[in-house]
Amino acid sequence: MVSRKRNTPKKVQLNIQERRLIRLLCIMIPFSAMNIMMFNVALSDISEELNVSLSSTSWVVTIFGIVYAIGALVYGKLADVYGIRILALFGVTAFSIGSVIGLISQDFYVLIVSRLLQGIGASSIPTLSMLIPVRFVQKERRGRALGIVASILALSSALGPIIGGFIVGAWHWKVLFLFSLAIVFTLPLVYKWVPKENLKKTEQFNYTGVGLLIITIVCFMLSITLLNLMFLLISLCTLLVFIIQQNKSLIPLIPLRLFRNHDYRRGLIMGGINAAVNFGVLLITPLLFSQAYHLNETWVGLLLFPGAISAAFLGYVGGKLIDYKGNRFVMSFAISFISVGLIGLSTISGYSAIGVSFFLIFTSAGYIFMQPTLVNWVSSTLKSYESGVGMGVYSLNNFLSTAISGAIASTMLDHISQVPINPLGVHGVSGVYSNVYFFLFILTLMNLFLLYQWMYRFQNKGI
Template identity: 40%
Template sequence: MNTATAKNNSGSFALIGVLAFAMVISVMNSTMFNVALPVLRQEFELSSSQVSWVVTAYIIVYAIGSVTYGKLADKFGLKNLITFGLICFAVGSLVGMFATGFGMIIAGRVFQSIGASVIPASSMLIPIRYVSTEQRGRALGITSAGMALGTAIGPIVAGFLLGFASWRFLFAISLLVLIALPFFRRYLKTEPSIPGKADLPGGVLLAATIALLLLSITGRSWGYAAATLAAFLLFVWRIRRANQPFVDPGIFRIGKYTMGLIIGCMVLTLNLCVPYLIPQLLSSVNGLNSLQTGMVMFPGAVVAALLGLVGGRIADAKGNIFLFAWAFALQLAGYIVLFSYIGMGSWPIALLLIVVNTGLTFAQITLANTVSRTLSGPQTGVGMGIYMMSSFIAGAVGTSVLGLVLDGRSGDGGTFGSIFGFFAIWIAAAAVLYFVTFGRKAATKVWA
């Protein structure tokens, strides 16, 4: 490796490190406020449905933003978009921190989400644009580790702040993301804007489809479901007729990309379902309180974050299919044991979560790496944005379905066991699809 190449790699991975830090803050910002909902409900005298908008509003905008930034990155450049996003994130944090009413809290969360959603889009695009194919697994491993670490420490930080201070400090913590801004400005290249008009009607219809879908799920409303279908059909009609559509329908004619999208939705759904299910299991079956639950879940998230760094290097050295085989095996083993011994103690569950969370992290690295290689040129930004958005929405659907299944039966260990049994079948089906679709190509080893 010559001096110029080594210097370029050093700069690229410095940028990846900054991105991982921003990912930690972004993910913490999402998980911290779940812990704060009971406090906000009591202070502002709200119903459960009203206070849930602190999370719901964030989810809706986050899902829309992940694909929108992916599309705009092809036109305006990542440096400008990340600058805008992080400033917007900080503005939302200030609005929430000094909120005098619940409406201002919601406004702060919306502004936070408008800004924060640039980070997941960037977590896909920066490794693709700034890191060589041979080292992309390592880069994705670092960003995945940031996501896992944010997931691990978010609830613990929130519990500490709510115990000794105020919910306002949750917004203050989010201001730390500004530390990353000068480093992004330093390491990101200045890219010229690409002329052309943005398909605003297409973007609005896509946003409406996503918002209505999530509202139909969270509100369990057939009316919203019908409106979702209508908005989606109008969106399809629009992108098939626009000269420069918001989403080029031709991207779905790339067979491997479309299959990667489907497999990604199947596998990454569990990234939200497992963290949603485990606290309810520990509370209902094991009788743990919130602090004890956090302590049981913490080791698995931290170890998964550290092993994510190793997983990226494995993908580079051994190939995607090798890492996915480990991701599949670890998850399958964990779900089968949880299915078979649902009444086990809390610390055996903590050990199993190390296995399962590592499998989830490996799967995340593999799928992002695999799907990114099916795209090229101007398809990359919006294609990876759609990948992130679809996986996120699939997870939201999955957690909603789990909520319906657990309603009235949350204390029934047999119900939890059946769910883990279904998870085992689900991941096995996804693995078969992955090996059939990508087995030959992904099996090729890529050596640095």
């Protein structure tokens, strides 16, 4: 009986409505994910054309990232009030308006406004890409759907700087906005395919909480990017006020009862570690290729591509494994892959650039297996009326984890010893990178420890 059930493909095939929604996400996700990285390659050209310092020009990327982080949570909360279709329509519209303004901008401050609007719109997509499978895909097919979403997200993130570089090199940096504007064609699909939801609307929204959260996150991001202690202290003080305000509010932005859910807290911890490790690898590996192997941008892109394309294809496989084998099996498999990849990177750094590219396949595949599994697990710990804000907090947690990871990894590159901890590592510049990879390996072992500490205790909960 059990064998026959598992071998029946109809049990895991997405139905017509589910397939339409996943296709819609596959169209929308690249515009959001690629915009995080596409403009990095254009900063020098923008600085020169608009006669603005490079440090000021970096706000073209920074403002988008800050709004992206805040929006991940706010949209999750609003989804519980207004429903997914209204927010998706608003997000696409705001993103399109921002793209039009950026396309016609002649002034730096107008350009910043355009990126602000793009961020407001684009930040709806990562939250909705988790909520749509959670709300509209049946549980037994949800793993496959999340795997497809994770694959598209991984591929889009990897292709962002490559496509951005091609557009800027072949035409002009404003063409990046024209490319982004193509998302407007998804509006009729959103209206037609995303179902209406019968949700109980609250009469009030916690704007005070949103304001305090914005100050907290903006100051925290500034403290990370500028290594400024004052901004960190302001962020911590505002966070304390935010917690007190949320505890007293009748309609909190983030219900603190969420964090009394043990399973949810564990999912946040493991998700944060997974996101931090992946971002750390993506941040330092291009620098390794440049500094240790003296490769140009074209070769760096080519060596990064195998890991990205492998993750894109394997994400779909990982989603199917969730449905067939369960979260616990896929998590174990994913962490093992990441661990092998990081030990390989720590060892091969300085020897072979192709070897580095090969082991990136392991870390990318492990991350893409882990991400949809964690989303599937975390979403299952939430009640239906908590799913929006709960997954919004999860997205925000992952984004802040990457910010911390990036700051720590960058600092380690400047201050860590050139003598590798790994006895097989190469001394010198490569030794620095070997040590950072080894540090990320230790973080991954923490996730392995947490998984095996909890998997037996909760083995009857479908983890």
